[in-house]
Amino acid sequence: MIEGDKVIFDTFNEMVSKYEKLDSLYNLNKVDSKYVHRMTKGIVAFKIHITKIEAKAKRNQNYPVERQELVIQNLENTRNHDDIKIDTLMRKNL
Numbered sequence: 001m002i003e004g005d006k007v008i009f010d011t012f013n014e015m016v017s018k019y020e021k022l023d024s025l026y027n028l029n030k031v032d033s034k035y036v037h038r039m040t041k042g043i044v045a046f047k048i049h050i051t052k053i054e055a056k057a058k059r060n061q062n063y064p065v066e067r068q069e070l071v072i073q074n075l076e077n078t079r080n081h082d083d084i085k086i087d088t089l090m091r092k093n094l
Contacts, residue, residue, distance in 0.1 A: 002045035009036060011045055022079055061093050068094060 002008060013028045020026050028036065060068050068090060075087035 002047060005037065005040050008040045008043055008045045012040070012043065057089070060090065065094060 002011060009028075016026065016028050060071055063071075072087050072090050072094075075083045075090070078084070
């Protein structure tokens with residue numbers, strides 16, 4: 001478990017920065033500090049050491065070409081590096 005208000009806030013802020021869209025107006029540093037303090041009291045923060053990841057790449061290959069192309073278009077429109085990689089892999093499958 002992670003303890004300490006500052007550590008929890010920093011971890012939470014890091015997640016917000018990572019997972020909010022680039023053009024998101026949400027900024028944890030602009031939220032009322034009293035509210036954030038109360039919010040962190042309700043959070044049980046923890047870190048997990050991952051030793052193994054198993055995955056399977058499907059990339060929508062069982063769907064019609066039209067649907068695959070639509071997914072590719074939506075992936076193209078993001079700025080996310082991983083989405084762009086998936087877009088490239090899906091194009092190879094068409």
